[in-house]
Amino acid sequence: MDVQIxxxxxxxxxxxxxxxxxxxxxxxxxxxxxxxxxxxxxxxxGMATAADWMSAASFISMAGLISFMGYxxxxxxxxxTGGYVLLALLLAPYLRKFGKxxxxxxxxxxxxxxxxxxxxxICAIIVSFTYVAGQMRGVGVVFARFLEVPVETGVYIxxxxxxxxxxxxxxxxxxxxxxxxYCILIFAFMVPAIFISFQLTGNVxxxxxxxxxxxxxxxxxxxxxxxxxxxGFASYTEGSKPMIDVFCITLALxxxxxxxxxxxxxxxxxxxxxxxxxxxxxxxxxxxxLYTTAPAISTFARTNLIQTVSGKExxxxxxxxxxxxxxxxxxxxxxxxxxxxQYVADAEKNELTxxxxxMVLANPEIANLPNWVIALVAAGGLAAALSTxxxxxxxxxxxxxxxxxxxxxxxxxxxxxxxxxxxxxSVIAVIVAGYFGINPPGFVAAVVAxxxxxxxxxxxxxxxxxxFDKRMNKEGAVAGMVVGILLMLFYMMKYxxxxxxxxxxxxxxxxxxxxxxGSVAMAVNFVISFAISRFYxxxxxxxxxMVENIRFPRGAGGAxx
Amino acid sequence: xxxxxxxxxxSRNLKYxxxxxSIWFAVSYGAGILFVDQLNQIRIGGFxxxxxxxxxxxxxxxxxLIYVYVRLMNKLxxxxxxxxx
Numbered sequence: 001m002d003v004q005i006x007x008x009x010x011x012x013x014x015x016x017x018x019x020x021x022x023x024x025x026x027x028x029x030x031x032x033x034x035x036x037x038x039x040x041x042x043x044x045x046g047m048a049t050a051a052d053w054m055s056a057a058s059f060i061s062m063a064g065l066i067s068f069m070g071y072x073x074x075x076x077x078x079x080x081t082g083g084y085v086l087l088a089l090l091l092a093p094y095l096r097k098f099g100k101x102x103x104x105x106x107x108x109x110x111x112x113x114x115x116x117x118x119x120x121x122i123c124a125i126i127v128s129f130t131y132v133a134g135q136m137r138g139v140g141v142v143f144a145r146f147l148e149v150p151v152e153t154g155v156y157i158x159x160x161x162x163x164x165x166x167x168x169x170x171x172x173x174x175x176x177x178x179x180x181x182y183c184i185l186i187f188a189f190m191v192p193a194i195f196i197s198f199q200l201t202g203n204v205x206x207x208x209x210x211x212x213x214x215x216x217x218x219x220x221x222x223x224x225x226x227x228x229x230x231x232g233f234a235s236y237t238e239g240s241k242p243m244i245d246v247f248c249i250t251l252a253l254x255x256x257x258x259x260x261x262x263x264x265x266x267x268x269x270x271x272x273x274x275x276x277x278x279x280x281x282x283x284x285x286x287x288x289x290l291y292t293t294a295p296a297i298s299t300f301a302r303t304n305l306i307q308t309v310s311g312k313e314x315x316x317x318x319x320x321x322x323x324x325x326x327x328x329x330x331x332x333x334x335x336x337x338x339x340x341x342q343y344v345a346d347a348e349k350n351e352l353t354x355x356x357x358x359m360v361l362a363n364p365e366i367a368n369l370p371n372w373v374i375a376l377v378a379a380g381g382l383a384a385a386l387s388t389x390x391x392x393x394x395x396x397x398x399x400x401x402x403x404x405x406x407x408x409x410x411x412x413x414x415x416x417x418x419x420x421x422x423x424x425x426s427v428i429a430v431i432v433a434g435y436f437g438i439n440p441p442g443f444v445a446a447v448v449a450x451x452x453x454x455x456x457x458x459x460x461x462x463x464x465x466x467x468f469d470k471r472m473n474k475e476g477a478v479a480g481m482v483v484g485i486l487l488m489l490f491y492m493m494k495y496x497x498x499x500x501x502x503x504x505x506x507x508x509x510x511x512x513x514x515x516x517x518g519s520v521a522m523a524v525n526f527v528i529s530f531a532i533s534r535f536y537x538x539x540x541x542x543x544x545x546m547v548e549n550i551r552f553p554r555g556a557g558g559a560x561x
Numbered sequence: 562x563x564x565x566x567x568x569x570x571x572s573r574n575l576k577y578x579x580x581x582x583s584i585w586f587a588v589s590y591g592a593g594i595l596f597v598d599q600l601n602q603i604r605i606g607g608f609x610x611x612x613x614x615x616x617x618x619x620x621x622x623x624x625x626l627i628y629v630y631v632r633l634m635n636k637l638x639x640x641x642x643x644x645x646x
Binding site for chain 2: 066071073074077078081082084085088089090093207210211212213219220221222237238239243246247250251272273274277278280281284285288291292295548551552553554555
């Protein structure tokens with residue numbers, strides 16, 4: 001059977017599954033809508049968190065990104081997993097004990113101020129929108145390649161599906177679809193990895209094949225380092241970024257992960273504090289399966305690619321090459337007109353440009369795997385993009401219906417009324433996200449990675465200090481959040497969007513890239529919060545008592561208003 | 562819970578956090594970034610050790626750290642009688 005039919009079949013089946021789950025898990029109360037009723041098991045929540053967390057970027061782009069970055073790719077691997085240690089140890093259990101619906105809820109109550117709450121809502125919306133636009137784009141790209149429809153049509157179909165299950169089921173629908181999506185995406189990621197690992201190194205475990213030997217007896221990584229040297233690229237196992245930047249990017253991604261509202265809110269859905277801790281363990285274990293496989297795929301794909309194309313005749317290229325050439329993601333320009341492909345580091349002589357996003361998607365084709373595997377990868381990419389998009393949309397809708405309308409504008413709104421607003425909020429969020437997916441403004445691609453810096457610079461210090469520093473008051477926290485996020489936005493706009501005089505790499509402060517600057521902005525936030533808070537009175541008695549109370553597990557009830 | 566046992570419970574918790582986060586820092590920022598060049602002199606199979614920590618080892622340690630934390634805290638909660646029934 002050809003790839004098209006397989007793809008329609010598998011993708012169609014997964015979509016039917018998501019819709020089925022949505023109908024089965026319709027939300028009937030705000031508690032269902034915001035925290036899935038609050039009784040999700042640790043394993044189910046771990047799977048949902050993993051799917052929520054692993055976006056189109058993790059599934060589609062990351063392995064490709066690493067295969068072009070070599071060692072430097074470690075910033076993503078460590079950055080996007082190490083954050084869970086912070087989350088499990090410093091945030092999840094305490095926030096679960098606190099027992100409310102959203103992150104701005106915690107900020108608003110802990111800092112006894114609606115100003116703090118509103119600042120948190122704005123931060124949550126900025127972070128979530130920068131992130132969700134990339135997801136909708138990812139859905140469009142997968143559709144465009146595998147179902148040969150225009151990117152726009154792909155985005156519309158994705159919007160419809162998400163709209164259906166997020167609006168109907170709220171957190172409850174999203175949780176159980178995410179469980180299904182985790183299973184699909186991890187299966188789709190592992191199958192080609194195992195095939196290719198076995199083909200190249202004879203080892204079925206990609207994590208071991210990564211350090212294994214090729215058929216000629218040389219180690220895979222040595223072989224790749226050798227190929228890189230021959231073609232003039234930097235050695236694969238050594239980096240080219242300065243150490244301070246690697247350090248700061250890793251830190252910003254870790255802390256940003258722990259501060260992302262759509263991840264934190266997942267821990268409000270479990271029964272109690274013990275389950276919150278346990279489900280953080282499950283989540284990281286399930287994420288680690290993909291994250292330890294990805295760098296192995298990167299080396300397999302890179303080696304395969306170089307061996308297939310380098311110095312070969314253009315006319316002898318396999319079918320996948322022309323398929324991807326048609327999408328414009330592979331470009332060949334025969335500069336010296338010899339009919340062969342020169343793929344080298346020297347930009348003057350290099351004739352081949354490859355979009356890094358296609359490495360995972362094209363991998364099964366490059367390795368000649370059966371058609372059903374190719375179709376499976378398409379379904380996995382869609383599962384990854386849709387699950388993350390849905391989680392983000394819920395954060396946006398809850399920010400509007402719960403943190404703004406219920407908590408500030410109309411405090412005596414009925415349960416039913418709030419639920420209606422939550423649904424309206426999610427519809428609007430889907431439409432805005434879809435708009436950005438279809439018309440991606442140039443800056444979206446540039447800022448998606450920076451959503452982490454924004455989360456690190458705003459939420460993380462406010463939450464940590466709220467738990468670990470009883471003396472922290474609203475003046476300190478608000479000043480910290482405002483200065484942190486503004487500083488991060490300023491640096492981002494200056495070096496990414498060329499505003500405020502712009503600048504190049506040489507002008508970066510301490511040699512730190514915008515991606516890594518979240519670490520600096522976070523440190524500034526901590527210092528400012530701490531300094532300012534000591535000039536103002538300690539928080540009221542009842543708030544201090546609340547802090548005492550979230551520090552031990554007993555008595556955690558269900559999440560309430 | 563009395564103030565005194567609350568203080569003791571909290572300081573034990575902080576001690577665990579300090580130890581676990583030191584390991585967290587050592588495997589990722591230490592072995593994977595700051596000392597990566599030195600560790601790369603050592604090889605295990607096809608891997609240079611620093612490279613392995615950066616792209617594999619640190620992630621395995623992260624998973625273990627969370628499970629160790631869960632066990633320690635469940636025990637501590639019982640000891641101070643603040644666990645969930």
